[in-house]
Amino acid sequence: MTELRKDPVADRWVIIAPDRAHRPITTSVTETGDKKGGDPSNCPFCEGFEHLTPSEVFSCRKEGSEANQPGWSLRVVPNKYPALKTEGEPALHKKGLYEKMDGIGYHEVIIESPLHSAEFSTLPVNRVAETFMAARERIRFFKRDDRITFTQFFKNHGARAGASMPHIHSQIIALPIAPKSLSEEIRHAEKKRGDLKRCVYCKIIETEIGIGDRIVFKNSRFVAYAPYAPRFAYELWITPKRHCAGFEYIDDTELSALAEIVKNVMMRINRTLDYPAYNMMLISAPFASPDAGSFHWRLELAPSISRVAGFELGAGMHINTVPPEEAARILREVEL
Amino acid sequence: MTELRKDPVADRWVIIAPDRAHRPITTSVTETGDKKGGDPSNCPFCEGFEHLTPSEVFSCRKEGSEANQPGWSLRVVPNKYPALKTEGEPALHKKGLYEKMDGIGYHEVIIESPLHSAEFSTLPVNRVAETFMAARERIRFFKRDDRITFTQFFKNHGARAGASMPHIHSQIIALPIAPKSLSEEIRHAEKKRGDLKRCVYCKIIETEIGIGDRIVFKNSRFVAYAPYAPRFAYELWITPKRHCAGFEYIDDTELSALAEIVKNVMMRINRTLDYPAYNMMLISAPFASPDAGSFHWRLELAPSISRVAGFELGAGMHINTVPPEEAARILREVEL
Numbered sequence: 279m280t281e282l283r284k285d286p287v288a289d290r291w292v293i294i295a296p297d298r299a300h301r302p303i304t305t306s307v308t309e310t311g312d313k314k315g316g317d318p319s320n321c322p323f324c325e326g327f328e329h330l331t332p333s334e335v336f337s338c339r340k341e342g343s344e345a346n347q348p349g350w351s352l353r354v355v356p357n358k359y360p361a362l363k364t365e366g367e368p369a370l371h372k373k374g375l376y377e378k379m380d381g382i383g384y385h386e387v388i389i390e391s392p393l394h395s396a397e398f399s400t401l402p403v404n405r406v407a408e409t410f411m412a413a414r415e416r417i418r419f420f421k422r423d424d425r426i427t428f429t430q431f432f433k434n435h436g437a438r439a440g441a442s443m444p445h446i447h448s449q450i451i452a453l454p455i456a457p458k459s460l461s462e463e464i465r466h467a468e469k470k471r472g473d474l475k476r477c478v479y480c481k482i483i484e485t486e487i488g489i490g491d492r493i494v495f496k497n498s499r500f501v502a503y504a505p506y507a508p509r510f511a512y513e514l515w516i517t518p519k520r521h522c523a524g525f526e527y528i529d530d531t532e533l534s535a536l537a538e539i540v541k542n543v544m545m546r547i548n549r550t551l552d553y554p555a556y557n558m559m560l561i562s563a564p565f566a567s568p569d570a571g572s573f574h575w576r577l578e579l580a581p582s583i584s585r586v587a588g589f590e591l592g593a594g595m596h597i598n599t600v601p602p603e604e605a606a607r608i609l610r611e612v613e614l
Numbered sequence: 615m616t617e618l619r620k621d622p623v624a625d626r627w628v629i630i631a632p633d634r635a636h637r638p639i640t641t642s643v644t645e646t647g648d649k650k651g652g653d654p655s656n657c658p659f660c661e662g663f664e665h666l667t668p669s670e671v672f673s674c675r676k677e678g679s680e681a682n683q684p685g686w687s688l689r690v691v692p693n694k695y696p697a698l699k700t701e702g703e704p705a706l707h708k709k710g711l712y713e714k715m716d717g718i719g720y721h722e723v724i725i726e727s728p729l730h731s732a733e734f735s736t737l738p739v740n741r742v743a744e745t746f747m748a749a750r751e752r753i754r755f756f757k758r759d760d761r762i763t764f765t766q767f768f769k770n771h772g773a774r775a776g777a778s779m780p781h782i783h784s785q786i787i788a789l790p791i792a793p794k795s796l797s798e799e800i801r802h803a804e805k806k807r808g809d810l811k812r813c814v815y816c817k818i819i820e821t822e823i824g825i826g827d828r829i830v831f832k833n834s835r836f837v838a839y840a841p842y843a844p845r846f847a848y849e850l851w852i853t854p855k856r857h858c859a860g861f862e863y864i865d866d867t868e869l870s871a872l873a874e875i876v877k878n879v880m881m882r883i884n885r886t887l888d889y890p891a892y893n894m895m896l897i898s899a900p901f902a903s904p905d906a907g908s909f910h911w912r913l914e915l916a917p918s919i920s921r922v923a924g925f926e927l928g929a930g931m932h933i934n935t936v937p938p939e940e941a942a943r944i945l946r947e948v949e950l
Contacts, residue, residue, distance in 0.1 A: 432924030440923025559928030587776025588768030592895030594795035
């Protein structure tokens with residue numbers, strides 16, 4: 279049983295996925311996800327243990343190597359303990375005040391390298407680019423499934439950031455519904471576009487480059503900066519310079535530039551915060567969003583230094599003890 | 615420096631409070647906050663160490679005992695490392711796309727017992743009631759301050775739930791702005807009230823009592839239940855039967871009944887989950903909310919079993935592996 283349920287007062291969806299309670303939490307995941315994490319001798323994400331995962335749905339492999347055999351640099355496999363099931367129709371069931379759907383969708387794992395202790399800051403740029411290419415290809419695949427309206431690509435690195443496996447990986451969840459917070463941001467962006475007569479995100483990038491205080495690094499295609507009102511200490515946003523609502527439209531040149539900037543800022547974060555646990559989240563327009571022309575995708579990076587506690591959960595507001603100008607200056611000044 | 619800053623695209627406020635970075639994180643706070651936590655010999659929240667906290671603003675004391683001296687059962691003191699400062703005017707400063715205010719408000723700590731290792735499940739009901747009475751009195755006080763429109767009462771118990779001190783305590787933050795999520799819920803409740811011709815929360819309580827599956831415990835004034843779409847495993851909501859938007863209107867009979875039900879469900883949670891870390895959050899209407907008549911306050915209890923990770927941060931949606939019907943059944947069947 280897996281269900282999508284909507285809270286009738288907070289008006290938000292949750293995924294109720296009891297089967298996921300059976301997934302193993304590898305005790306060898308260290309809190310911060312540093313190099314000491316884990317014994318690779320029985321890791322299902324390591325090369326040679328392909329039989330321990332569901333069959334791959336995408337991979338980057340040496341010419342001539344066979345699916346689900348060694349010879350790969352990246353594999354995408356269905357999550358063995360998925361939050362959603364792929365078969366069925368996402369019909370809405372209403373009973374009085376309560377609404378639910380069967381938990382239809384996809385939940386996949388991107389195994390980002392055969393190297394157990396690899397990390398974005400230590401992989402070559404073209405290997406980091408494979409992760410984003412795989413995400414693009416899977417999102418394009420999900421977009422062709424009429425039942426799916428939204429995908430969330432994300433990475434949990436280190437137990438403190440919610441990782442249950444130490445081997446380098448990220449995840450994609452594809453859903454028949456779009457999250458409320460994203461729909462609201464898009465509606466807000468549409469309104470701002472009306473006021474400004476241009477994309478508010480393009481305007482922000484221009485403003486930030488002009489001020490400079492919150493910029494950490496930029497290259498030909500992307501800007502990495504500490505946003506004006508970050509929820510977390512050392513939170514960074516990586517935004518494409520080209521106005522584009524959906525990550526699935528990223529081109530190959532942008533993929534390389536994105537990999538370069540992600541590797542660069544991860545090196546800075548690791549040097550500054552001593553290899554912290556962190557989350558990485560793609561914020562990209564749902565597939566069927568009427569106002570998506572006003573939206574502009576981004577990648578968010580949030581080191582797991584502070585914890586989400588009662589104030590954050592109650593008020594939905596965050597307390598951040600590191601001003602973004604200070605975080606950006608420290609990260610900008612790191613010698614690589 | 616402390617500031618309230620608004621994100622121009624996500625349209626949400628954050629508190630930037632660099633001085634709070636200097637607060638000591640007591641390493642003796644255990645992850646779950648169980649009885650082994652902490653050495654009381656130099657705890658500023660213990661009796662006899664009143665000089666280590668700022669002067670109390672409210673207390674429950676033995677007759678004849680003096681402020682900031684032993685003889686108390688509860689003390690409210692300003693947070694020594696506040697997220698906000700009490701002096702100043704909350705003027706909005708706009709610069710281009712960016713909006714901010716000086717971080718005006720209150721940040722107080724309720725020291726809930728002189729006993730270092732006390733806990734809601736082990737304190738007498740009338741001592742638990744003192745916490746809620748103190749919260750009511752402080753909220754009434756903040757309401758008289760024209761600069762304040764919203765207060766958040768919350769409790770972080772155990773390091774995993776964000777507590778930095780092991781001694782039993784909760785906190786109140788009072789702000790010149792209301793959180794976006796709450797304003798939206800109230801707007802939504804107003805709409806539902808129009809459809810239903812009655813309070814949607816009253817209707818939910820009636821429905822839940824009728825179904826029974828998600829009820830954990832009820833008394834003459836309150837119902838404790840697992841909500842239909844909970845974000846967290848074993849999340850419980852405690853709702854007053856009497857329709858009321860603001861916690862500050864709670865009467866003395868309700869205070870006792872609330873303390874009884876909180877103690878009761880905490881005993882059930884501790885027995886089931888072996889004294890987990892947890893957060894408790896009051897969800898109560900802002901002081902100046904035109905639609906507040908449609909709102910109905912509640913107390914939320916969220917054991918910190920799972921972690922908020924990339925999917926939750928990115929999509930704003932939660933994955934919960936324990937259906938509320940199962941959580942409620944297990945908690946209901948605990949023999950006290």
